[in-house]
Amino acid sequence: MEYRSEFTGSPVVVMIEGVLTFDDHERFRELVGILADQAPGPVVFDLSGLTMIDSAGIGMLIMANDRIVKRGGGLRLRGVSGQVAKVVELSRIEQLIPID
Amino acid sequence: MDLAHSQSEHDDPARDRILIVDDQASSRLLIGSVLEAAGYTCLAYAGDGVEAIEWLAANTADIVILDIRMPRMDGFEVCREIRCRLALDLPILVQTGIQEADCRVDAFKVGASDIVSKPLNPGELVSRVRLHLERRRMIGRLQRYQDRMEDELRAAQSMQLALLPGPEDVAAILQPRGAAMTTFYRASHMLGGDLWQVFPVDGTRFAVFMVDLSGHGVSAAINAFRVNMITAGLVRERADPDRWLAALNRALVPILPVEHFATAFYAVIDAAAGEMRYAVAGAPPPLILRGDGGWEELPGRGLILGCLADAEYECSSVQLGPQDQLFAYSDALYEDFENPEASLGAGDIAIAVQAEAAAGNDAFSARLLTRLFGRPDAEFRDDLTFLLIGLNAP
Known part of the structure; x- marks a missing residue:
């Protein structure tokens, strides 16, 4: 998994690319840490460059949402497609994290 | 669990068992006295390769100090026997007066852990013995830890299968x-x-x-x-x-x-x-x-x-x-x-x-x-x- 963002503006848009699995746990936590420090407002994860996600990846999205919501912001997802769309649809996480 | 206090843990050189193999009685005595002076008192001696293998088949050593040129069975053969037939993983410290690079490479190939040159430098010999014994203790500690974890995982696995x-x-x-x-x-x-x-x-x-x-x-x-x-x-x-x-x-x-x-x-x-x-x-x-x-x-x-x-x-x-x-x-x-x-x-x-x-x-x-x-x-x-x-x- 790679992420790219200017960490400015509102919302802060983060491009998340590649494959999001258990192996990306540390890198993803680092991203959530940066967001907690630098992005007090709403955040959008753009997943259009994400090709695969596993259950640990879904868990990381939920964890990010929890952290962002707890400090008064909001997280939205956009650009889900392919396998990611299938997993997101099965898990019904739009009930937890809005999807554009 | 506290690994530092597991059973075979010790820092006492008097408990390390060392086998010294050399066909020259004077060399055996020299190595023995250097090690004793450093606190290693649990020493055994063999006068050639055959004696060394017989001793190792019946006893346990923590390290072997081995000469290469010996009658009946040389050091290379002893290394092979220790690694292949006896399947022991103890450190073998080869001492040799032959300076050619080939001999050193050959010694490592047949399973030597390290080489010291003759004439022996007493300080170097003790340092290398200590280093290999410490390394062996550390590997043993990790091995015991891994064995215990595997046992526990296996027990947990059968509990889970029983669910x-x-x-x-x-x-x-x-x-x-x-x-x-x-x-x-x-x-x-x-x-x-x-x-x-x-x-x-x-x-x-x-x-x-x-x-x-x-x-x-x-x-x-x-x-x-x-x-x-x-x-x-x-x-x-x-x-x-x-x-x-x-x-x-x-x-x-x-x-x-x-x-x-x-x-x-x-x-x-x-x-x-x-x-x-x-x-x-x-x-x-x-x-x-x-x-x-x-x-x-x-x-x-x-x-x-x-x-x-x-x-x-x-x-x-x-x-x-x-x-x-x-x-x-x-x-x-x-x-x-x-x-x-x-x-x-x-x-x-x-x-x-x-x-x-x-x-x-x-x-x-x-x-x-x-x-x-x-x-x-x-x-x-x-x-x-x-x-x-x-x-x-x-």
């Missing part, structure tokens, strides 16, 4: 209710987060439950044990898949950490009436394989368990004919993270299951895995479970 109903338990519930089930479970890391269960509902109906806790290994397994305890208490809800999953979800929300959750499928099957009522929480939709060769993916979706306390689940219903079968599976069966293009679709799975189920129940799981992945012991990055339920028991 799953055995074939007799399944038959006792399903057979009188006109059904039969073939099951497969394999954890990817000894312990896993998959679990399945069957419950009697009433005289004609039974329930089947399959859950996949996120993650794998120890933490997922602990959560699987928790789910097992919770479901034992969900008796009043057993006939109602939506209420049953909602109750399990409510119990899991306060227990599971934020990024952990579970996906699940719960169905109540009435074989005589030809009906199945079910609810899904994020699990791959099970397949209905029709007796006429058709198949369908069950509709109905629901939020993963353990995230939102007041999540509601939807109960759906499907008609089942006497020759129809239900196939429920965890996502490890179709997701291929090494090669996303190779991930299987529901259709691939349905066709493979139908073909292998038609060939009978014997070794169904092995045949299915072979058909899909080339071999019955294919490795998966996640825990794999699947259940095949037939309504018309043969």
Whole structure:
């Protein structure tokens, strides 16, 4: 998994690319840490460059949402497609994290 | 546990057993006196290779100090015997006066751990002996730690396998209710987060439950044990898949950490009436394989368990004919993270299951895995479970 963002503006848009699995746990936590420090407002994860996600990846999205919501912001997802769309649809996480 | 105090732990040089092998009595004495001066008093001596091997076959040493040029059996041969025939991993410190690079390379090739040059420098000899003994102690410590962890994991693994109903338990519930089930479970890391269960509902109906806790290994397994305890208490809800999953979800929300959750499928099957009522929480939709060769993916979706306390689940219903079968599976069966293009679709799975189920129940799981992945012991990055339920028991 790679992420790219200017960490400015509102919302802060983060491009998340590649494959999001258990192996990306540390890198993803680092991203959530940066967001907690630098992005007090709403955040959008753009997943259009994400090709695969596993259950640990879904868990990381939920964890990010929890952290962002707890400090008064909001997280939205956009650009889900392919396998990611299938997993997101099965898990019904739009009930937890809005999807554009 | 405190590794620093495990049994064979010591920093006492007097307890290190050292075998000194040299055909020159003066050399043996010199090495012995240097080591004794450094506190190594547990010394044994051999005058050639044959004596050394005989001694090692009958005694235990922590390190061998070995000369190369000796009558009867030279140092190279001793190294080979120690490594190959006696299969000992103790350090071998070769001392040699031959300066040619070839000899040194050869010594390492046959299993020497290190080389000291003659004439011996007493300080260097003691330092190298100490270094190799310390390294050996450290490896021993890691090995004992690993052995203990493996023992504990094996014990936990058999506990986890005991959670799953055995074939007799399944038959006792399903057979009188006109059904039969073939099951497969394999954890990817000894312990896993998959679990399945069957419950009697009433005289004609039974329930089947399959859950996949996120993650794998120890933490997922602990959560699987928790789910097992919770479901034992969900008796009043057993006939109602939506209420049953909602109750399990409510119990899991306060227990599971934020990024952990579970996906699940719960169905109540009435074989005589030809009906199945079910609810899904994020699990791959099970397949209905029709007796006429058709198949369908069950509709109905629901939020993963353990995230939102007041999540509601939807109960759906499907008609089942006497020759129809239900196939429920965890996502490890179709997701291929090494090669996303190779991930299987529901259709691939349905066709493979139908073909292998038609060939009978014997070794169904092995045949299915072979058909899909080339071999019955294919490795998966996640825990794999699947259940095949037939309504018309043969």
